[in-house]
Amino acid sequence: xxxxxxxxxxxxxxxxxxxxxxxxxxxxxxxxxxxxxxxxxxxxxxxxxxxxxxxxxxxxxxxxxxxxxxxxxxxxxxxxxxxxxxxxxxxxxxxxxxxxxxxxxxxxxxxxxxxxxxxxxxxxxxxxxxxxxxxxxxxxxxxxxxxxxxxxxxxxxxxxxxxxxxxxxxxxxxxxxxxxxxxxxxxxxxxxxxxxxxxxxxxxxxxxxxxxxxxxxxxxxxxxxxxxxxxxxxxxxxxxxxxxxxxxxxxxxxxxxxxxxxxxxxxxxxxxxxxxxxxxxxxxxxxxxxxxxxxxxxxxxxxxxxxxxxxxxxxxxxxxxxxxxxxxxxxxxxxxxxxxxxxxxxxxxx
Amino acid sequence: xxxxxxxxxxxxxxxxxxxxxxxxxxxxxxxxxxxxxxxxxxxxxxxxxxxxxxxxxxxxxxxxxxxxxxxxxxxxxxxxxxxxxxxxxxxxxxxxxxxxxxxxxxxxxxxxxxxxxxxxxxxxxxxxxxxxxxxxxxxxxxxxxxxxxxxxxxxxxxxxxxxxxxxxxxxxxxxxxxxxxxxxxxxxxxxxxxxxxxxxxxxxxxxxxxxxxxxxxxxxxxxxxxxxxxxxxxxxxxxxxxxxxxxxxxxxxxxxxxxxxxxxxxxxxxxxxxxxxxxxxxxxxxxxxxxxxxxxxxxxxxxxxxxxxxxxxxxxxxxxxxxxxxxxxxxxxxxxxxxxxxxxxxxxxx
DNA sequence: CTGAAAGCGCTTACAG
DNA sequence: CTGAAAGCGCTTACAG
Numbered sequence: 001x002x003x004x005x006x007x008x009x010x011x012x013x014x015x016x017x018x019x020x021x022x023x024x025x026x027x028x029x030x031x032x033x034x035x036x037x038x039x040x041x042x043x044x045x046x047x048x049x050x051x052x053x054x055x056x057x058x059x060x061x062x063x064x065x066x067x068x069x070x071x072x073x074x075x076x077x078x079x080x081x082x083x084x085x086x087x088x089x090x091x092x093x094x095x096x097x098x099x100x101x102x103x104x105x106x107x108x109x110x111x112x113x114x115x116x117x118x119x120x121x122x123x124x125x126x127x128x129x130x131x132x133x134x135x136x137x138x139x140x141x142x143x144x145x146x147x148x149x150x151x152x153x154x155x156x157x158x159x160x161x162x163x164x165x166x167x168x169x170x171x172x173x174x175x176x177x178x179x180x181x182x183x184x185x186x187x188x189x190x191x192x193x194x195x196x197x198x199x200x201x202x203x204x205x206x207x208x209x210x211x212x213x214x215x216x217x218x219x220x221x222x223x224x225x226x227x228x229x230x231x232x233x234x235x236x237x238x239x240x241x242x243x244x245x246x247x248x249x250x251x252x253x254x255x256x257x258x259x260x261x262x263x264x265x266x267x268x269x270x271x272x273x274x275x276x277x278x279x280x281x282x283x284x285x286x287x288x289x290x291x292x293x294x295x296x297x298x299x300x301x302x303x304x305x306x307x308x309x310x311x312x313x314x315x316x317x318x319x320x321x322x323x324x325x326x327x328x329x330x331x332x333x334x335x336x337x338x339x340x341x342x343x344x345x346x347x348x349x350x
Numbered sequence: 351x352x353x354x355x356x357x358x359x360x361x362x363x364x365x366x367x368x369x370x371x372x373x374x375x376x377x378x379x380x381x382x383x384x385x386x387x388x389x390x391x392x393x394x395x396x397x398x399x400x401x402x403x404x405x406x407x408x409x410x411x412x413x414x415x416x417x418x419x420x421x422x423x424x425x426x427x428x429x430x431x432x433x434x435x436x437x438x439x440x441x442x443x444x445x446x447x448x449x450x451x452x453x454x455x456x457x458x459x460x461x462x463x464x465x466x467x468x469x470x471x472x473x474x475x476x477x478x479x480x481x482x483x484x485x486x487x488x489x490x491x492x493x494x495x496x497x498x499x500x501x502x503x504x505x506x507x508x509x510x511x512x513x514x515x516x517x518x519x520x521x522x523x524x525x526x527x528x529x530x531x532x533x534x535x536x537x538x539x540x541x542x543x544x545x546x547x548x549x550x551x552x553x554x555x556x557x558x559x560x561x562x563x564x565x566x567x568x569x570x571x572x573x574x575x576x577x578x579x580x581x582x583x584x585x586x587x588x589x590x591x592x593x594x595x596x597x598x599x600x601x602x603x604x605x606x607x608x609x610x611x612x613x614x615x616x617x618x619x620x621x622x623x624x625x626x627x628x629x630x631x632x633x634x635x636x637x638x639x640x641x642x643x644x645x646x647x648x649x650x651x652x653x654x655x656x657x658x659x660x661x662x663x664x665x666x667x668x669x670x671x672x673x674x675x676x677x678x679x680x681x682x683x684x685x686x687x688x689x690x691x692x693x694x695x696x697x698x699x700x
Numbered sequence: 701c702t703g704a705a706a707g708c709g710c711t712t713a714c715a716g
Numbered sequence: 717c718t719g720a721a722a723g724c725g726c727t728t729a730c731a732g
Contacts (some may be wrong), residue, residue, distance in 0.1 A: 057727090059708090174698075405710095
């Protein structure tokens, strides 16, 4: 006890294999300039002695910084969501600063294609060594991904929509399953009636994201309770007030509607509407948890929010690139985030 | 871009302050043997240059290993829960092995006071530099805590029941609030009737843990829906079969019971009972998520499980001791874990 | 293809 | 009270 057994290092390997330190280093990093014979000899010794590289020492003696690019929408009122992944990214950056990791942000306004293209070109012409992005705007980024592939730059998707492509790692949300979950929760609230699925457009969500959630919801209902059905309402040019009349009409025409499912992060707008509205309780389930939602959770206007740990996603993206680039670890191709359920009674600890 | 601005180090400080490296080191670590005048001079320079110590280098040059003791129940059938914190602890250990952190496990059989005392004595006589434990068996550990205090050994509670004492950090579960949450969930399932609170004894849970959850549940109900009330059933010498008769009788006598709340991790035993039982649906809410629960979630026998990220708790405990002992960081006194809600439709991603 | 030596930014005896 | 020097386990030119 207390006797600190020495960890075996490159020096011990060199001595045992009867070569110089530099040679062991070359073998470890698979660098050219070692004869087959020497290489084999060294590898055998490494294996036998159970040598494990000391990353602290390795990093200390290295000099070059590693820059990771982050291509994400800027945080604005209509894309407040991105605040959370960014927080996680910043947190990871702070923790890893000692390991020569640097982050460079490439922001763009959502839906501003011109700006996106600009950022993409900047990234292509940069000397970043890894990239974090989201899969939500597929068309624009194909060229960037091709460039990364060619330059062997690893990239990680967050908030990803099942794209295996050649990313180092894809951090995903189970969309279909989140729709099933929402259906299950509605089914605890009422056992027959209709769920209105609100498609609020003019956001960055692509149709298949909403579509998958909707499919999951319908799959659950047809398996478990056919007395609940869904109806879709599309509000094409969504803004804070424009939807009120059409929603009022829809609810008036369809008194059997008992719940509303808002498959993106805009539930607070709908909740605001219900705050003013008279009439029987309608259950509300949405996505993501914002400060603005608290009031409506407290007032029983929003019942459940399904969340994807966005902060953790950003954090993990940086960590996975770090593990790959610095620790040379194997990184899992897919990370599937849990589906967290937020209610009035547990949001405080989220 | 790419130009690697040099980080300023101890050497730069020494030069600027016109002293030797060792002196700067002494000042940084507040070691004795520096004149007031020199110390002030060095501190001023450190402040002006914005010097930040390089922990990698610091760790590399240090030699002594840091051993953390872990005093937790061994993993057995009746205390399977502890598998999860242990997993988190092992994970953290692996990640921090490079930083000279070592873990030493001190296991004991639950309820075996003799063994607990033995382990406590071993810990007192060991040279550990930090301790991880749980607050669930208060009486036995007071002497150990007193010893830690005296030796200035930091300790961290996981699965903690609001004990601020002098721990470095207390990783807590909001018990009262979890009872409120369970009540809220029951209230989505039915709007009048009775909730049976099952006290299954012969576990390590102390009465106040169950009691707080019960209080939370009643508080929610009296605030939100007085048409739902609770009833307690105590099963003193709980084992897998002994409870069946009394439960059957209770349910027979009280047809108004619509839900059962099991405020510890034994819900699977109750679910097994309901699997065989005929009759109307009774909603079940329990704590913690085990492999055995899956079947019952899938069959709609267990409706909700409230979980506390036990793995993360173990992980965090090690990390906090690491931050305190090695990184010399300020550590938050309290970490409150989120209340995760697990259902049939999201357990797969937990 | 191989090796000796300096250096990364600290800590730790040791000498004065 | 202060400093010079060796060393932690690697990487990186440089020389051969």
